[in-house]
Amino acid sequence: MNYKIEGMLRSAVKLxxxxxxxxxxxxxxxxxxxxxxxxxPDLRADQLLAQLTQDEKFHLIRSYFAGPRxxxxxxxxxxxxxxxxxxxxxxxxxxxxxxESDAGLGVASSERMRPGDYATPLxxxxxxxxxxxPKVAFRGGAMIGGxxxxxxxxxxxxxxxxxxxxxxxxxxxEYAGEDPxxxxxxxxxxxxxxxxxxxxxxxxxxxxNDQETARTTVDVRxxxxxxxxxxxxxxxxxxxxxxxxxxxxxxxxxxxxWACENDYLLNQVLKRDWKYPGFVMSDWxxxxxxxxxxxxxxxQESAAExxxxxxxxxxxxxxxxxxxxxxxARIDDMVRRILRSFFAAGVFEHPAKKAPIDEKANxxxxxxxxxxxxxxxxxxxxxxxxxxxxxxxxxxxGAHADKGVLAGGGSSLVTAKGGNAVPGLKPSDWPGPxxxxxxxxxxxxxxxxxxxxxQFTGGDDVAAAAALAAKSQVAVxxxxxxxxxxxxxxxxxxxxxxxxxxxxxAKANPRTIVVLENGSPVAMPWLEQVGAVLEVWYPGGDAxxxxxxxxxxxxxxxxxxxxxxPRDVSxxxxxxxxxxxxxxxxxxxxxxxxEGANVGYxxxxxxDLQPLFPFGYGLSYTxxxxxxxxxxxxxxxxxxxxxxxNTGKRAGADVAQVYVQVPGAKARRLAGFSKVxxxxxxxxxxxxSLERKLLADFDTAKHGWVVRGGEYVVSEGxxxxxxxxxxxxxxxxxxxx
Numbered sequence: 001m002n003y004k005i006e007g008m009l010r011s012a013v014k015l016x017x018x019x020x021x022x023x024x025x026x027x028x029x030x031x032x033x034x035x036x037x038x039x040x041p042d043l044r045a046d047q048l049l050a051q052l053t054q055d056e057k058f059h060l061i062r063s064y065f066a067g068p069r070x071x072x073x074x075x076x077x078x079x080x081x082x083x084x085x086x087x088x089x090x091x092x093x094x095x096x097x098x099x100e101s102d103a104g105l106g107v108a109s110s111e112r113m114r115p116g117d118y119a120t121p122l123x124x125x126x127x128x129x130x131x132x133x134p135k136v137a138f139r140g141g142a143m144i145g146g147x148x149x150x151x152x153x154x155x156x157x158x159x160x161x162x163x164x165x166x167x168x169x170x171x172x173x174e175y176a177g178e179d180p181x182x183x184x185x186x187x188x189x190x191x192x193x194x195x196x197x198x199x200x201x202x203x204x205x206x207x208x209n210d211q212e213t214a215r216t217t218v219d220v221r222x223x224x225x226x227x228x229x230x231x232x233x234x235x236x237x238x239x240x241x242x243x244x245x246x247x248x249x250x251x252x253x254x255x256x257x258w259a260c261e262n263d264y265l266l267n268q269v270l271k272r273d274w275k276y277p278g279f280v281m282s283d284w285x286x287x288x289x290x291x292x293x294x295x296x297x298x299x300q301e302s303a304a305e306x307x308x309x310x311x312x313x314x315x316x317x318x319x320x321x322x323x324x325x326x327x328x329a330r331i332d333d334m335v336r337r338i339l340r341s342f343f344a345a346g347v348f349e350h351p352a353k354k355a356p357i358d359e360k361a362n363x364x365x366x367x368x369x370x371x372x373x374x375x376x377x378x379x380x381x382x383x384x385x386x387x388x389x390x391x392x393x394x395x396x397x398g399a400h401a402d403k404g405v406l407a408g409g410g411s412s413l414v415t416a417k418g419g420n421a422v423p424g425l426k427p428s429d430w431p432g433p434x435x436x437x438x439x440x441x442x443x444x445x446x447x448x449x450x451x452x453x454x455q456f457t458g459g460d461d462v463a464a465a466a467a468l469a470a471k472s473q474v475a476v477x478x479x480x481x482x483x484x485x486x487x488x489x490x491x492x493x494x495x496x497x498x499x500x501x502x503x504x505x506a507k508a509n510p511r512t513i514v515v516l517e518n519g520s521p522v523a524m525p526w527l528e529q530v531g532a533v534l535e536v537w538y539p540g541g542d543a544x545x546x547x548x549x550x551x552x553x554x555x556x557x558x559x560x561x562x563x564x565x566p567r568d569v570s571x572x573x574x575x576x577x578x579x580x581x582x583x584x585x586x587x588x589x590x591x592x593x594x595e596g597a598n599v600g601y602x603x604x605x606x607x608d609l610q611p612l613f614p615f616g617y618g619l620s621y622t623x624x625x626x627x628x629x630x631x632x633x634x635x636x637x638x639x640x641x642x643x644x645x646n647t648g649k650r651a652g653a654d655v656a657q658v659y660v661q662v663p664g665a666k667a668r669r670l671a672g673f674s675k676v677x678x679x680x681x682x683x684x685x686x687x688x689s690l691e692r693k694l695l696a697d698f699d700t701a702k703h704g705w706v707v708r709g710g711e712y713v714v715s716e717g718x719x720x721x722x723x724x725x726x727x728x729x730x731x732x733x734x735x736x737x
Contacts, residue, residue: 032094034343041343042277045336048093056090057335062313063087063100065284065303074305081152082114084284084411085303095339096154096351103156103194104174105540106366106414107148119147120362121407121414121437123540124519125160127373129176129562130618132655133675134189136372141193141201143365149197150355154347156194157248157411159203161187161238163231163599164520164563165210165592168489168577170431173408173519173538177562178600178615180230181670181691184237186562191242198350200341203238205250205283207231207265213488213579214586216285219253221589226596228269228698236274237691245278245341249298251286257296260286266297273703278344279337290316291325299334359417366541367549372653374550375535375559376619383511383531385553385621386474391452395468396442397505398459398498399478399517404436405536405543406517410485416541431484437543441478441515444544448552462497462504470508476551477505477512477530483519490581491569492523502526515547521565524612535559556621558653558675560719564600565613573603601720602667616657616670616719622648622680626656629716631727636707638690638729642716644676645683653677656686656716659723660695663710668720669694690714696736709733 033039034047049057064076066086080086085100102108107119122128122140131137141158148156160174161183176183187203194201208220208231239247247270249260259265260282270276279299285307287293293301294317301313310316320326342348376384399406404421407413409431418438425434446454457468459477469475479498483489493499506512506529513532516522517539527533534557536547549555569575573595579586595603601615627643640658655675659668671694674686695712696705709732717723 035094035348037346037349041340044343045339048095048339049332049336051093052335056093057331058314058318059090060087060095060338061299061331061334062301062304062311063098065306066100069306083108083153084157085155094348096347098155099153099352100155100157101148101151101153102411103144103148103153103158104160104412105408106144107151107153107156108412109415118415118417118419119151120144120359120366121416121540122366123370123373123536123543124173124408124538125175126173126177126562127370127537127539127559128190129182129186130373130375130559131369131675132182132560132673133372134185136369137186137189138193139365140369141190142196143193143362145194145197145199145201147357147362148199149350149352150357152352152354153199154342154352155200155202155246157202157204158194159187159191159201159238159242159244160205161203161234162205162207162209163234165595165599166488166574166577167492167520167563167566167572168580169210169520170212170483170487170489171410171485173483174412178564179562179670180234180237181694182562182673183234185241187234188238188241191238191244195243195245195345198346199352200245200345200347201242202246202248202281203235203242203244204248206247206270206280207235207250207259208254208592209250209252209259210592211488211577211590212486213577214588215486216251217253218587219256219589220592221255222592223596224700225698226593229597230599232269233693237693239274239276243344245345247276247278247280248283249280249286251283258286258288260298261289261293261296263296271297277337278341279334287312291320294320294326294330294334299337363542367543367546370536370539370543370546371549371555373559374539374546374557375561375617376532376557377535377613377617378527378530378533379619380531383513384534384551386449386551388449388552391449391473393472394445394449394452394454395465395472395475395509396445396454396456397465397469397475397477398501399480400436400458401478402440402442402456404438404440405539406480406482407435407437407538408483408519409434412485431486434482437541439542439544441544441547444548445476445551448548459498459501462501465501466504466508469505469512472509474511474513475505475509476515477502478515478517481518481522487582488577488580489520490577490583492521492566494522499525503529506530513551521563523568527612553621553650556650556652557618558620558655560616560618560655560657561613562615564604564611564615564720567612571604571609571611598667602669605667605720614719614721616655617721618719620648620652620654622646622650622652624648624652624654624678624718626716626718626724629714629724629727631714631729633729633731636731636734637692638695638714638731640672640688640690640714640716641685642688643683643685644678646678646680649680651677651679654718656688657719658688658690658714658716659720660690661713661715662695662697663708663712668715670720671695692736695731702735705736707731707734707736
């Protein structure tokens, strides 16, 4: 090489390409060439990295806890808003402060840190997933991202992608169901919405954190092929689609190594195989080492001074660097990844700061998400929708429906405008408080039917509830089951004698409607006795009006279950969940190899079990007809075509679900889907591209996705158990690129 040219190139790297080019043509270089938004995030990160001192680099690789602190705790450096995490600004080089908020279902509030603060609560994750509509997920993500930005946050700990292997999991309400394609698609779109607001999204919890019991110690055991085809596939698809700036590693161990120092998980899969360019942050209290964690791929330690045993990414890491246990190039890589994510999201050009929030519009996003994702599970004799014009009396019973709607507990909890509608419920401390958002179904139903006598009783007095139901034209019973972070339910039963309440009300009035507010499937021993069941999960902002719109038919329910609904725990891969709900000793490990990649509906199919409600199930106030399935292949890509027609008298939406059975497999896999809105009599031809990884298996020997070749059976229908005539297609063997 010409030594003069080589020297010029070295200068380009050191000074930054843009500045060097300006010098070369005689222009005065910018003092901060990395501020040029026309340059790639990678180049800008390299330029800025070259200007940082070692102390500034270490400044960026760990955050402070910005939440409530004990008097004996060291103070947080000034400048933090007050939430999950904080890194002060580096004003010398123009790096803004990193302000992090929990935000899976809205911008989480800390009343002790920000008194009077509130935000718009989205419905629970299964509601968004149950819409089967990526546009709804994007709008929800953009809404919470926009609110966060207007509150001064530039990082949201949002993007829960853990699959529902365990229906008793206390955090299922934060996630997107049991299927990797559906979860990956919907979470990916929500992440894309967040990042569109110049806020970094953090997909979590990577990975296999599918139960809360012993979450900080349990060792998850599962084979490589099984995890790549299930939980990791959900993350892979969500990352491809949403491009989150950060990945949060989980608390648990995975096959013997902590997730936050797991070389296979972070280096081999995430950064090598998936070529992920962003950074990995730890969960709060998820770091156990310095050198091992850094060398395994962890880039940033979160809130160490409060949650970890040591501040590993300070003195212990400096010592490891001095000993040669960690290379300087790895420290630089950690910082580069952090900077790149902030450049990619436009955080430098669009700094987060206090700004007006359109509360009315944001509440509409939350309500419309509920209306698109609520699932009608039962509607005997077309009890619903209610004929508002003919309603004379309605009994509204239970679950504090006179005050508001239930929310899940833990770090994702959002305080809505108006605060807790039912304060004082236990537990009041972590993972509480138990909160009811102040969107009263009773008031909404009274407004829905102004000529009817709409009365409420709490449900604690079963006899009084039955008496009110008996003298009412229709009874609407709200039942609830609170769930939260850091604990799992012991079983699927409803608490507080609510089964007896529903049974008594249904006996008194056969026109009984049950509205479920819950985080996971529940047992319903009274199902055949009631007229209708509407699943709204934790229904979020403006939920009272959303529920009234659904019951009255102003909105036609179009949600489809993102999970299988077991009849009882005997149908689960692990009927017993040791340690759940504080019952007995905590487990040291959990065996996910039992079902492997056959999570949810695939488990039921593989074992010839019939769940109470299948994955993809949901009723409507109208009817649909699905035409014959056609399947085409070209260049290894498979496209399914089907015509869906609204044969009823109401406008509504249906979901065409396409499943594939690969050669040698018993269970089918969801490989594509499309939601369509149709007027009465309208029909539309849907062309659905199938996800290629769902047509393949992960080959551990070849370390890649392999299409085995042969005859593949493709089916389309309304749920995983309601499919039309299948079509067979021949695919050649091959390895996916």
